[in-house]
Amino acid sequence: MNLPETRQHHDPYDQLLLNKFAGKVPISFLASYVYFTKGGIVQKLIHQIKYKGQKEAARELASWYGYQLKTECTLVKDADLLVGVPLHRSRLNQRGYNQADWIAEGLAEALDIPARTDILVRKRFNSSQTRKNRMERWENVETVFAVTNPQEVVGKHIIVVDDVLTTGSTIEACAAELLKAGCRTVGVLTIAATHR
Template identity: 55%
Template structure:
């Protein structure tokens, strides 16, 4: 029955694409079969960091030095203002394309599994939570969708029940590092310490800038006796 269901779904999607072809989010050319959100040409042109391959310094490593202990900090893409990555992140966060986060997570997850053996180093994947009011407003947490994609590719459990955001904070955009830290340093709490205790946690967010939000989340996880915390983001500023 599952096979029949997949065939019906595939046929319906093919028919839908025939009459309503989907454009690539970046170049607006029509997506071909098996392409998701971004065409192959644009995907190959995305500014990947390659950090997990040792091709560059670990993104944000110096931003966490002497503050919290993290095992690694990787970003999938470099973020530049008005660049391709910003357009992708904008589509994910503000245009309702939540499934795009899942796709990006799968793409990067496959790289991390085959090129870095990350699936052997992590017990649980956790996304940076949104405040319930922000979650209701947006309808979804973009970091969780990226985390779910990573979870599928890496075959590592994911949960949105590890961390919670206890205070509604203003947007971090435009703030300097000190202001960002003051904005988030007391807003995250581990829901159930036993759930994360002695586990190797992969903490996931959308964009790494100063690292204040991730630093605050990491501090909460470490205080709850997590064995270790590694960080992966969809993108990072240079």
């Protein structure tokens, strides 16, 4: 399968991407495996992963990406934990799994960094982000997440993992909570990212 790889792990300080977080929350690095375009192969893959039960595909993609990260750069060498963006319990029950956790598992296997599902929780159910603009997305998630075990994050370098980076508001909200709880730095890895 020929995927549109970003190769961002060679330039994880790409200002175009980091500007999504500028002045809001300090992200130490940001990299995505492939580009997401409407109607493209990656959108179809993500749809299969999120809505058609293809959780193993999430793990496999993440494992490939993890291998690249391990062999081609030193980006994640100081990371202590991988934490997937959590789903609310009702959405998790409906879907049966959290694709971000499966992505974190695939990365964990390749990178030999522990993935944890008990660090961040989604406190309340919120509507889908899909059709919202940047401001609406931020308002939709700004008080949604909480760190359940602050003692587990203090002084640590944590990588937040998700499937797709669009406006960055969900990851921004997760990072803000982790930093508030005392973690040293937050990096971000996603399977896909939109071009802008």
